[in-house]
Each structure stands twice: as structure tokens, then as C-alpha cells.
Amino acid sequence: MIKRRKTRQLSVGAVKIGGNSPVSIQSMTKVETSNVKAIVSEIKELEVSGCEIIRVAVKTIKDAEALKNIKRKINIPLVADIHFDYRLALKAIEGGADKIRLNPGNIRGRDEVTRVVKAAKKAKIPIRIGVNSGSTSGDFVKSAISYIKLFEDLNFHDIIISLKASDVAKTVEAYRKISKLCDYPLHLGVTASGPYKYGIVKSSIGIGSLLLDGIGDTIRVSLTADPVEEVAAAKRILSSLSLRKFGPEIISCPTCGRCQVDLVKIVNAVEHEARSAKYDARKHPLTVAIMGCEVNGPGEAREADIGIAFGKGCGMLFKKGKFAKKVSAKDAITELLQLLNTMR
Amino acid sequence: MIKRRKTRQLSVGAVKIGGNSPVSIQSMTKVETSNVKAIVSEIKELEVSGCEIIRVAVKTIKDAEALKNIKRKINIPLVADIHFDYRLALKAIEGGADKIRLNPGNIRGRDEVTRVVKAAKKAKIPIRIGVNSGSTSGDFVKSAISYIKLFEDLNFHDIIISLKASDVAKTVEAYRKISKLCDYPLHLGVTASGPYKYGIVKSSIGIGSLLLDGIGDTIRVSLTADPVEEVAAAKRILSSLSLRKFGPEIISCPTCGRCQVDLVKIVNAVEHEARSAKYDARKHPLTVAIMGCEVNGPGEAREADIGIAFGKGCGMLFKKGKFAKKVSAKDAITELLQLLNTMR
Numbered sequence: 001m002i003k004r005r006k007t008r009q010l011s012v013g014a015v016k017i018g019g020n021s022p023v024s025i026q027s028m029t030k031v032e033t034s035n036v037k038a039i040v041s042e043i044k045e046l047e048v049s050g051c052e053i054i055r056v057a058v059k060t061i062k063d064a065e066a067l068k069n070i071k072r073k074i075n076i077p078l079v080a081d082i083h084f085d086y087r088l089a090l091k092a093i094e095g096g097a098d099k100i101r102l103n104p105g106n107i108r109g110r111d112e113v114t115r116v117v118k119a120a121k122k123a124k125i126p127i128r129i130g131v132n133s134g135s136t137s138g139d140f141v142k143s144a145i146s147y148i149k150l151f152e153d154l155n156f157h158d159i160i161i162s163l164k165a166s167d168v169a170k171t172v173e174a175y176r177k178i179s180k181l182c183d184y185p186l187h188l189g190v191t192a193s194g195p196y197k198y199g200i201v202k203s204s205i206g207i208g209s210l211l212l213d214g215i216g217d218t219i220r221v222s223l224t225a226d227p228v229e230e231v232a233a234a235k236r237i238l239s240s241l242s243l244r245k246f247g248p249e250i251i252s253c254p255t256c257g258r259c260q261v262d263l264v265k266i267v268n269a270v271e272h273e274a275r276s277a278k279y280d281a282r283k284h285p286l287t288v289a290i291m292g293c294e295v296n297g298p299g300e301a302r303e304a305d306i307g308i309a310f311g312k313g314c315g316m317l318f319k320k321g322k323f324a325k326k327v328s329a330k331d332a333i334t335e336l337l338q339l340l341n342t343m344r
Numbered sequence: 345m346i347k348r349r350k351t352r353q354l355s356v357g358a359v360k361i362g363g364n365s366p367v368s369i370q371s372m373t374k375v376e377t378s379n380v381k382a383i384v385s386e387i388k389e390l391e392v393s394g395c396e397i398i399r400v401a402v403k404t405i406k407d408a409e410a411l412k413n414i415k416r417k418i419n420i421p422l423v424a425d426i427h428f429d430y431r432l433a434l435k436a437i438e439g440g441a442d443k444i445r446l447n448p449g450n451i452r453g454r455d456e457v458t459r460v461v462k463a464a465k466k467a468k469i470p471i472r473i474g475v476n477s478g479s480t481s482g483d484f485v486k487s488a489i490s491y492i493k494l495f496e497d498l499n500f501h502d503i504i505i506s507l508k509a510s511d512v513a514k515t516v517e518a519y520r521k522i523s524k525l526c527d528y529p530l531h532l533g534v535t536a537s538g539p540y541k542y543g544i545v546k547s548s549i550g551i552g553s554l555l556l557d558g559i560g561d562t563i564r565v566s567l568t569a570d571p572v573e574e575v576a577a578a579k580r581i582l583s584s585l586s587l588r589k590f591g592p593e594i595i596s597c598p599t600c601g602r603c604q605v606d607l608v609k610i611v612n613a614v615e616h617e618a619r620s621a622k623y624d625a626r627k628h629p630l631t632v633a634i635m636g637c638e639v640n641g642p643g644e645a646r647e648a649d650i651g652i653a654f655g656k657g658c659g660m661l662f663k664k665g666k667f668a669k670k671v672s673a674k675d676a677i678t679e680l681l682q683l684l685n686t687m688r
Contacts, residue, residue, distance in 0.1 A: 057587070134640035135643050136643070169345045169556060195608075198594065204545045204555065206361065209551060222597070291478075
């Protein structure tokens with residue numbers, strides 16, 4: 001349903017960004033990068049949860065020197081986040097970083113930026129020009145454009161762009177603007193979006209509304225929370241827009257005075273099972289509708305791959321749009337899981 | 345920043361919907377409506393949490409008869425949700441419902457719908473034409489348009505429209521379409537959006553991206569969860585788009601390898617205090633930025649009403665864009681809360 005904007009394609013390690021490649025999921029580590037043992041363990045956990053590209057802060061030469069070691073122990077591309085000191089970028093490229101993220105505005109001097117761009121070109125790795133509204137005075141879209149121009153003048157086109165603000169409307173406006181001005185892939189995110197319950201709302205609106213418009217090639221949900229939650233939220237954003245599938249999708253009503261079963265319990269039990277690793281969503285992107293009454297229940301249940309619409313003490317079970325059987329409420333969890341198992 | 349679409353204004357009890365009125369927050373009860381004691385207690389809890397309009401399912405004549413009693417005991421407008429049987433609508437109007445929600449498509453017969461419309465007109469209450477994709481076969485925008493036509497033919501214009509689907513993109517597309525075809529206020533929601541962590545993402549994207557476009561006059565977040573969470577989520581959606589303010593907004597970074605303080609602890613402590621009732625957000629819609637390092641920290645801290653950007657073991661405190669003082673990390677919570685208290 002969503003028609004994605006055409007962008008250049010480039011590679012971050014083995015992961016392609018832009019063009020027709022799937023919208024990829026990124027996150028960032030929280031521990032000091034020079035603490036190799038701790039950071040590798042954090043990255044391993046993120047890999048398992050579905051993170052596809054990992055970024056680490058490179059604050060010191062020790063951090064930059066650790067990259068070689070980290071890279072050897074992980075399976076996803078490694079991005080070095082650089083600010084202020086261009087020598088950290090050079091060192092990170094030397095250490096095998098798969099991408100550099102920097103805000104050229106806080107690297108002192110054009111010559112220094114030039115040296116980084118030349119080193120990236122030689123190493124054949126892309127650079128993300130990441131301009132955050134908080135680190136720029138004035139129009140940050142204009143800033144980004146001037147940096148793109150600088151990179152292009154150096155005949156460097158392996159560029160990804162991000163324009164994050166902590167304000168959702170400002171973020172969306174900036175990305176919409178830049179999407180019309182160039183065809184470089186865009187890395188989406190709302191920055192400093194706050195604690196989990198706030199951040200999830202801000203990130204979903206910001207990233208989601210851009211994706212709905214076909215804008216965005218890779219995403220990072222920022223949360224003041226466990227980065228595993230960032231990856232889980234990113235997956236939910238992408239799957240709710242049918243851009244990617246990561247497991248059976250549960251459609252369930254909020255319940256109301258019509259509902260005569262414990263729907264929350266049934267939904268949670270089925271969801272728990274559906275989350276388990278044995279469902280390969282790329283092969284079987286199932287939808288499971290669990291509905292509390294006869295108003296929208298039969299409609300949603302029929303449209304889903306598996307569906308149940310409850311009435312008083314029992315439910316009508318549907319499989320692939322066809323009525324399968326009537327089941328009692330107490331057997332519903334078992335029946336739904338059995339059906340789910342036959343369809344994976 | 346958001347330019348809202350012009351719509352007609354109408355009243356649901358004391359709450360105005362459409363025109364220039366603020367986007368209002370709705371929820372729906374979960375218990376049987378005829379159980380007056382239980383439903384009033386549920387509504388009271390929702391009122392405290394910030395729900396501005398409450399909808400109840402009217403499934404039986406007993407439910408409809410309970411409305412008079414319920415209305416007497418609550419402070420927010422009461423909406424009767426009717427399906428299948430037009431007599432329930434007539435009874436609900438008689439019982440003092442402030443609005444009727446129905447899907448004319450599942451009320452048998454045009455004459456029956458006409459009787460409901462005439463009764464609503466006499467009682468001077470609006471009707472929400474709520475067409476869900478799950479209860480309609482075919483194009484649900486077309487269905488809504490045909491019902492609007494039917495109501496207009498009866499010279500009834502006190503109409504609110506909703507077009508909810510469980511698919512986010514389909515929902516957004518439907519609302520965008522109808523927003524160009526009429527000027528009736530729109531009630532936004534994504535239906536059957538699933539358990540909390542999924543529903544929050546789907547609802548934020550669906551409702552949020554429409555609001556960003558200026559579409560939407562009243563909202564309901566549907567979650568298979570406690571309805572108090574629906575109201576909290578609705579508040580977060582509206583405040584993240586600066587359409588309403590409900591308390592100080594926390595801007596905080598996700599932290600990374602640069603951060604040398606326990607930012608999550610500091611953010612949670614400040615947020616807890618900021619949530620407390622003593623902050624009247626309408627008078628003082630404060631922003632509080634709590635940032636982990638010197639990259640975007642000083643910028644975000646300076647843009648907020650209160651801000652702190654941490655470095656090694658200490659932070660730079662800003663008040664209204666001006667540097668106030670340097671504070672040690674261990675005093676940061678106390679200092680931030682003191683400042684917050686002086687500014688309310």
C-alpha cells in the first residue's frame with residue numbers, strides 16, 4: 001500500500017540501505033565503547049532482538065582503538081558516532097567501522113571534514129550526515145544541504161542523512177523538505193524523545209507518519225530505556241505499516257460492555273506464543289484477530305488468517321476467512337494456538 | 345505549527361467538538377452498562393485520568409434504561425454505542441444520552457435509522473456515524489458518504505464521523521479521503537489495534553499522522569488494556585504535537601557511551617514529580633530537557649524551559665535558555681525539582 005520514495009542504494013557492511021532494500025533497524029549502545037567486553041555483550045543482546053546495524057559512541061582514542069576488537073566479535077555492521085574531533089573518525093575508519101556518523105557542523109574546519117570524507121571514500125564506507133536540531137542554531141535543513149554540497153564537491157556520494165529534532169512536527173517537516181531536495185537514503189528518528197511511554201508515542205508518530213508517506217530507508221527509535229525496547233518498537237512500527245513482518249500480528253479489540261469473555265487473558269496468552277521464535281514471519285506473516293463481540297468481530301476475524309469472534313461463553317473460529325467451528329471460551333486459547341501451529 | 349482543518353462545531357453535553365475547540369479525549373467502558381455501580385466507578389476513574397467524553401455499549405434494553413442513572417452520577421458527557429437494534433437508540437436518547445454512536449449499516453432498514461435521526465434532532469444531540477472496516481464489506485468511505493447523505497436528506501447535520509480500520513495505512517487513507525469530502529468533525533481512532541505495546545504504536549501512527557495533517561477533532565486510543573492507559577496515551581499523542589498540554593514535557597536522550605551519569609534514574613525521578621497534580625499545565629506548559637552529554641545536550645537544554653546537560657560527574661543547568669549554574673550529578677534531581685517548583 002505504501003509507495004516508497006526512490007533513493008540511492010548503498011551498503012553498510014552487509015546491510016543495504018535505500019533503493020528497494022527493506023527499511024533496516026538500528027540502535028545504539030549505552031556503555032563506554034572502550035569497555036569491549038561490556039559493549040560486545042550489549043550488541044549480542046541487540047542482535048538477538050533484531051537489531052540490524054549498531055552504532056557506538058566514539059568519544060576517545062581508546063574508544064576508536066576498541067572498534068577492531070568489537071567488530072571481530074559481532075555479526076552486524078558497526079557504525080562509529082563521532083563528534084568534535086576528526087581524528088577519532090580517521091582512527092575509526094582505520095579500525096574497520098562500516099559507517100561513520102558525524103555532524104560536520106561540530107567538526108572544526110573544512111579541511112578536517114575533507115580528510116574524513118577522503119578516508120571514508122578510500123575505505124569505501126558511507127557517512128551519515130546527522131544534523132540534530134539541538135546541535136545547530138538556525139535552520140537545520142539548510143545546514144544539512146550545505147554539508148551535502150561540501151561532500152558532493154569532494155565527489156563523495158555515499159551519504160545517508162538524518163535530521164532529528166526532539167519536536168515531532170519539526171522532525172517530520174524537516175524530513176519532508178529534504179526528501180524533495182535529494183535522493184540520498186534517509187535515516188529516520190525523533191531525538192531525545194524521552195522516557196519509554198512518551199518516547200514510544202513521539203517516535204511512532206514521527207517515524208510512522210514519514211514511512212506512511214514513503215519516506216525513510218532506515219530507522220532508529222530513541223528511548224531513555226533499554227535499547228532492546230528500541231528495537232522492539234522499531235519492529236512494531238514497521239510491521240504495523242506492513243513494511244516488514246516479524247511475527248504473527250495480533251488484531252484485538254479494546255473490549256467494551258458487550259464482551260463476555262476475559263479477552264485480555266486470551267490475547268496475552270496467544271501473543272506470548274506468537275512471539276516465540278518458531279514462527280518464521282518472513283514465510284508466514286500471519287494475522288490473528290481476537291475479537292470480543294459480534295459487532296466488528298466476525299468482520300475482523302474473517303479478514304485475518306486466523307480469527308475468533310466471541311459471543312456469550314463461546315466464539316466462532318475462522319480460518320483463512322472461512323468459518324471453522326464454534327469453540328467454548330475456556331478452550332479458545334488451546335484452539336487458537338493449535339490452529340496457529342498448523343499454519344506455520 | 346499544525347494548521348487544523350476547519351470543521352463545523354457541535355456540542356456533546358458541555359464539550360464542544362470541531363471548529364476551534366481543542367481536540368478532545370474519549371474512552372469507552374469495559375463493564376456491562378446495566379451494572380450501574382461498576383460502570384460509574386470505572387467512569388469516575390477515567391474522569392480523574394483526563395477522559396473528557398465517555399462511551400458505553402448499549403446492548404440490551406436494561407443497558408439503555410441504566411443511562412439515566414449513570415448520567416446523574418458522572419461529570420462528563422455520555423455516549424451510547426448502539427448496534428443492530430434501533431429501539432436501543434431511542435431508549436438511550438430518552439435516557440439522556442449526550443450523543444449516539446451507530447453504524448447505520450447494521451441497523452436494519454432505512455425507516456428505523458430515520459426514527460433514530462428524528463429523535464436525536466428533537467433531543468438536540470449529535471450522532472456519530474461510526475463505520476468500521478470490520479463491519480462493512482467493500483469501501484467503507486463510500487458507506488459513510490451514503491449515510492451522511494441519508495442524514496442530510498433528513499436535514500440533520502449534527503454529525504461526527506469515524507472511519508476506523510485495524511490497518512493503520514487504511515485508516516489514515518480513509519480519513520484523508522473523507523476530510524476532503526465534508527466539513528463534519530472527525531473522531532479519530534485505529535480500531536482493534538491490539539495489546540498495549542502494539543496498540544500504542546498503531547494508534548500513535550494512525551491518529552498522530554492525521555493530526556499532523558490538521559485532521560481530527562476528537563480522539564480515542566483503543567487498547568486491549570486498562571482504559572486509563574487509553575486516556576494517558578491520548579494525552580501523550582496530543583501533547584507531543586503541541587495540540588494540548590497536560591504537564592511538563594520531558595525531553596531526554598536515550599544515552600550512549602558518552603553518558604557518564606545514571607540518566608534513566610534522574611529522568612524517572614523528575615518525571616514522577618512533573619506528573620503530579622500540582623503542575624497546572626494549561627498555565628505552565630513547561631519543557632524540561634535532561635541530556636546525557638555535550639553533543640546535543642547544551643542545545644536541547646537551552647531550548648527548553650529548564651534544561652541540564654551532563655558531563656563527567658556534573659551538569660550545566662539552564663533556565664529559560666540561560667546558563668544558571670553547574671551542579672554535581674548527585675544533586676541534579678534536587679536541583680531540577682527545585683527549579684521546576686519555582687517555575688510553576
